[in-house]
Amino acid sequence: METIKTKVIVVGGGPGGYVAAIRCGQLGFDTVLVEKERLGGTCLIRGCIPSKALIHAAGQFEAIARVAEGGRLGISLASPPQLDFAGTVRWKEGIVNQLNNGIAGLLKRAKVKVVQGWATFSDAKTCRVTGADTDVVITAEHVILANGSVPVELPFLPFGGSVISSTEALSLPELPKSLVVVGGGYIGLELGIAFRKLGSQVAVVEAQQQILPLYDEQLVEPVRRWLKRKNVITHLGAKAVGIDEAGTGLVIETDSRERLTLQADKILVATGRRPAVDGWGLEHMAVAIDGGFVRVDERCATSMKNVWAIGDLVGEPMLAHKASMQGEMVAEIIAGHRRRFDPVAIPAVCFTEPEIVSVETGATTADLQDAIVSTFPFQANGRALSMNGVEDGGFVRVVARKSDHRILRIHAVGPHVSELVGEFTQAIEMGAVLQDIACTIHAHPTLGEAFHEAALKGLGHAIHA
Incomplete structure (x- = not known):
């Protein structure tokens, strides 16, 4: 059996693991990355990227179908579009393959050794990696755990x-x-909406009394309108019970204790994700667990010296960009840099129809109770109107502390608002006040002007509202 000794071993090739490995390689460390499946992890192979590709294709198909239904924007079609779903999936896989190959190239350039297989730890710094063509023992001075999460x-x-x-x-x-x-959170609704656009009949079952329960009612309302307009039935306050006897439908129980059977070709369970802590020897590593997650400090250090953990493994929010930032940080800490993971805000994007963006600080209750809340509608934004993107409403909302106008939260719902999240996050991370945004020239015509107007409105002198 081959034995490898290395400075750093990274377990998991997702957006946290491969970024950590690349940065370690850039810093000159002998680095080994272990990944059982394909490089890119859940986000690239079976999550963020393929889902957004499917969402984009669905949006294109729906737009063409609406044109075929009647003259729209002065455009007409003689017949409705035809969908080759297998072809759509092949196109999606092409994007995944391209990015997967790109990651492999980046790791090679950083001189990171990639070992294909499943890592099982016998102690905190030693693991055996087995696979179809792999059987090797690896020992390392530093271990970075980036094992990710799995569907519940x-x-x-x-x-x-x-x-x-x-x-x-x-x-x-x-x-x-x-x-x-089953599950009206962002994963379920993103995919449910995409399949509805492609032509599937869709129903949503959510145990809470609101879809997207992590967001407030104002943010969710435009999405709810779209679902209603597209005949997506939502069963709120309802719980899935099981499959019916015929095996062709889902039995649910409503909040009034009534039982219904929803017939379906497929039942998508999207009730969340949990950390992947099983089957790789975590119990032999003497790291502390807290609420099912690996416990880490502000440097992503575990309770075992020189064992680090990042990404979904260490807690909410389970977001790829959080994992990537933690991976880069840990590599630099190993190199002796003074770093800690203490962002002012971590942005979240929901790729529903329309999209939702949320960027929030850890503001106190007192701050929020005595705050300036200003909202600017996209119906008054020229770019949104010219994109025909205000059918279901939408807005940008800015929450600022009244005493000093420091921006505490930024929310938006509307067409393509995901592209504004960088500006929103940067504003909060740099401690912007309303005057900073109000005095920044925003190009016309763009959706970003709504952010500018919301800041002006918070100061009491919006121009277009």
Whole structure:
């Protein structure tokens, strides 16, 4: 059996792990990255990237279909578009493959050794990696755990057959005629909306009394309008019970204790994700666990010296960009740099129709109770109107502390607002006040002007509202 001794071993090739490995390589460390499947992890292979590709394709198909239904924007079609869903999936896979190959090239350039296989730790610094063509023991001075997360499986709705997770939903051989989504959070609604645009009949089952329960009602309202307009049935305050006897429908229980059966070709369970802590020897590493997650400090250090953990493994929010930043930071800490993970805000984007963006600081209750809240609607924004993007409403909302006008929160819902999240996050991270945004010239016509107007409105003198 081959034995490898290295400075750093990174377990997991997702957006946290591969970024950590590349940065370690750039810093001159002998680095080994272990990944059982394909480089890129959940985000690239079966999450963020393929889902956004499917969402984009669905949006294009819906736009063409609406034109075919009647003259729109002065454009007409003689017949409705035809969907080759298998072709859409192949196109999506092409994007995934391109990015996967790109990551492999970046790791090679950083002189990172990639070992394909499953790592099982016998102690905190030693693991055995086994795979189809791999059987090697690796020991390291530093270990970076970037094992990621897995979909939550409901005991009464195990994955298999008609019951699928988001992973299977992104690789279906054909478009389901009907789809029931269990879970009205961002994963379920992003995919549910995409499948509705492509032509599937979609129903959503959510245990809370509101879809997207992590967002407030004002942010969710434009999405709710779109769902209603597109005949997506939402069962709120309802719980999935199991599959019916015929195996063709989902039994749910409403908040009035009534039982209904929802017929569906596929049942997508999107009730969240949990850290991937099973099966790789975590129990042999003497690292502390807190609420199912690996416990780390502000440097992502675990309770075991020179063992680090990042990304989904260490807690919410389970977001790729958080993992990447932590991975880069840990590599620099190993190099002796003084770093800690203490962002003012971590942005979140929901790629529904329309999109939702949220950037929030850890503001106190007192700050929020005595705050300036200013909202500017996209209906008054020329770019949004010219994109035909205000059918379901939308706005930018800025929350600032009244005493010094420091911006505490920025929310937006509307067409393509995900592209504004960088400006929003930078404003909060740099401690911007309303006057900073109000005095920044925003190009016309752009969606970003709504942010400018919201800041002006907070100061009491919006121009276009």
